[in-house]
Amino acid sequence: MSTDFGKFLLRLGVGGLMILHGIHKLIHGHDFIINQLSAKGLPTWLWLGVPVGEVVAPLLLILGVATRASATVIAFTMFMSIFLVKGMAGFGIDPGSGGLNAELNILYFVSALAIAFIGPGKIRIVKGNGFLN
Secondary structure (H helix, E strand, O other): OHHHHHHHHHHHHHHHHHHHHHHHHHHHOOHHHHHHHHHOOOOHHHHHHHHHHHHHHHHHHHHOOOHHHHHHHHHHHHHHHHHHHHHHHHHOEOOOOOOEOOHHHHHHHHHHHHHHHHOOOOOOOOOOOOOOO
């Protein structure tokens, strides 16, 4: 039971905190992301992945629905955020905090990958096995 509760807390933390970023973007727009995609020569319609990666996937993650797939989507979203916004400078040290410039993005990335590998645990809405749970 304690392992399952730990998995639930990890899902709640990653999903709950990530969804706030997505809601912010839904309210205030995606212009920044569209500009970053354009600057990197990528199709600007890729911004549509942001609501999926920062709202839909986190909600599913919290509920324990399609957990492994949702965690993988969040990890990919964080990979793209590091690539688009932080770049290699994200791996430099922030002189103010002593941490990496992209440490929050990296923490979400690694945590989402961990969830993808360990699965949802028993505390979830949908029971079952496989990649979707």
